[in-house]
Amino acid sequence: MLVLGIETSCDETAAAVVRDGHDVLSNIVLSQVAAHRPYQGVVPEIASRAHVEALMPVLEDALRQANTGWDEIDLLAVTHGPGLASSLLIGVTAARALSMRLNKPLTAVNHLAGHLYSVCLDPAVSDPDTLFPLIVLLVTGGHTMLVRMDSVTDYRLLGQTLDDAVGEALDKGATLMGLGYPGGPEIEKAATGGDPARHAFPRGLRGDRGPAAGGLSRDRCFSFSGLKTALLYLLRDHPDYREGAELAHVAASYQEAAFDALLDRLERTVREEGARHFACVGGVAKNKRLRAKLEEAAARLGVQWHAAPMAYCTDNAAMIAGVAGAVALRGVPPEPVDEVYPNLPVAAAR
Amino acid sequence: MKQVLTRSPDETRALAADLAARLQAGDVLALHGELGAGKTCFIQGIAQALQVDQPVSSPTYTLVNEYRGRLPLYHIDLYRLRTADDALNMGLDEYLEGAGVTAIEWAERAETALPERTIHVRLEHGGTEQERQVRIEASERV
Numbered sequence: 001m002l003v004l005g006i007e008t009s010c011d012e013t014a015a016a017v018v019r020d021g022h023d024v025l026s027n028i029v030l031s032q033v034a035a036h037r038p039y040q041g042v043v044p045e046i047a048s049r050a051h052v053e054a055l056m057p058v059l060e061d062a063l064r065q066a067n068t069g070w071d072e073i074d075l076l077a078v079t080h081g082p083g084l085a086s087s088l089l090i091g092v093t094a095a096r097a098l099s100m101r102l103n104k105p106l107t108a109v110n111h112l113a114g115h116l117y118s119v120c121l122d123p124a125v126s127d128p129d130t131l132f133p134l135i136v137l138l139v140t141g142g143h144t145m146l147v148r149m150d151s152v153t154d155y156r157l158l159g160q161t162l163d164d165a166v167g168e169a170l171d172k173g174a175t176l177m178g179l180g181y182p183g184g185p186e187i188e189k190a191a192t193g194g195d196p197a198r199h200a201f202p203r204g205l206r207g208d209r210g211p212a213a214g215g216l217s218r219d220r221c222f223s224f225s226g227l228k229t230a231l232l233y234l235l236r237d238h239p240d241y242r243e244g245a246e247l248a249h250v251a252a253s254y255q256e257a258a259f260d261a262l263l264d265r266l267e268r269t270v271r272e273e274g275a276r277h278f279a280c281v282g283g284v285a286k287n288k289r290l291r292a293k294l295e296e297a298a299a300r301l302g303v304q305w306h307a308a309p310m311a312y313c314t315d316n317a318a319m320i321a322g323v324a325g326a327v328a329l330r331g332v333p334p335e336p337v338d339e340v341y342p343n344l345p346v347a348a349a350r
Numbered sequence: 351m352k353q354v355l356t357r358s359p360d361e362t363r364a365l366a367a368d369l370a371a372r373l374q375a376g377d378v379l380a381l382h383g384e385l386g387a388g389k390t391c392f393i394q395g396i397a398q399a400l401q402v403d404q405p406v407s408s409p410t411y412t413l414v415n416e417y418r419g420r421l422p423l424y425h426i427d428l429y430r431l432r433t434a435d436d437a438l439n440m441g442l443d444e445y446l447e448g449a450g451v452t453a454i455e456w457a458e459r460a461e462t463a464l465p466e467r468t469i470h471v472r473l474e475h476g477g478t479e480q481e482r483q484v485r486i487e488a489s490e491r492v
Contacts (some may be wrong), residue, residue, distance in 0.1 A: 142411030216405035229386040
């Protein structure tokens with residue numbers, strides 16, 4: 001089964017062709033990072049205009065690289081949420097038009113389901129079913145959550161951030177440090193040679209205080225606003241920490257605190273859920289320091305860990321086509337594409 | 351106008367909850383303050399008082415998060431936007447005229463698009479990491 005996936009939920013225009021939910025035949029991602037860099041973040045108007053211009057060439061590239069044609073596609077898949085409404089709308093509108101024109105079935109995909117599935121695109125994972133139950137730490141610019149996956153179609157939100165996403169904490173931290181955008185890679189670079197133990201930044205929620213967690217266990221939730229504020233005060237008292245070796249210490253200590261907070265929740269959850277496998281997906285999963293810490297955690301827990309392949313960490317359409325194919329092969333009918341859902345929760349992703 | 355010194359994020363949320371008790375459909379809150387000043391924290395207090403039963407996280411990436419409670423809560427963040435036109439393009443008008451409470455972070459980015467009835471909340475860092483000066487500028491009713 002050949003699936004053509006389309007992803008335009010934020011600032012990447014992406015299309016991919018994936019066979020049987022596993023073999024990625026092409027994965028085209030046109031990043032708009034350069035266009036948004038002057039603004040230190042994604043500007044919605046710029047994003048949607050760029051999607052309009054880029055989408056058709058990106059789709060054609062995806063088919064060409066996969067060495068296939070429109071006729072051979074069995075299913076179209078498009079992200080319908082969560083994300084920026086104006087960006088999502090471009091992909092959804094194009095997908096509906098293609099589906100009608102080509103007379104091919106179309107299914108809606110939850111962007112978060114795509115990220116969760118991205119770990120199954122690892123060529124080393126020949127049968128995803130061997131991974132379950134799997135605890136997934138999903139870390140991106142807009143989301144930070146812990147999800148339990150019991151199959152490709154069956155999962156449950158266990159915890160999430162109660163304020164900023166970790167990627168957002170890194171972006172805003174980078175802004176405070178006078179670094180560029182996107183913040184995660186900038187901080188990782190600036191942290192080189194820095195001492196991660198130099199500054200004792202807060203490691204997230206403690207006790208019963210703080211924001212409400214809805215029905216979730218506070219011990220599985222994250223909070224990064226205290227970290228951001230601590231950085232603000234440190235730099236206010238020491239403006240010279242924005243340069244040289246001092247900056248390296250600040251950057252290293254800041255990302256260390258953010259990652260320690262992730263690891264604390266992850267380890268607790270893996271233990272409590274009795275899972276034999278955990279995974280890390282999303283753009284922040286590209287960070288080498290975080291990967292090293294995940295490796296250590298897996299050794300401590302005596303379980304196996306899996307990372308989404310680098311190419312499928314940041315937003316892409318291979319994960320969208322992948323999960324759509326895997327779900328379809330399990331006999332689930334296509335999810336109708338009606339409108340866009342900017343706040344779509346992970347629970348609705350099955 | 352009301353000015354209060356809060357000594358912790360919990361106190362900031364409690365102050366917001368106090369205000370939320372008097373909010374009606376159509377009310378608009380404009381939150382002002384730099385990074386880390388406590389804007390999201392204040393809105394968490396509003397959400398709690400409006401009986402929103404899910405976590406309220408930052409809408410910086412999605413621009414708008416919608417919640418169901420005693421009244422619908424539209425949590426908007428204009429951090430990514432540059433001008434009032436950008437805000438109107440993302441549909442700010444529809445939220446302002448909606449059936450819920452609209453709470454807007456970085457509201458100064460769209461000052462001219464805000465209605466006159468807007469309640470302005472200004473947050474500033476205090477002497478310690480936990481303290482915040484909170485100024486609420488509102489009509490008689492609230």
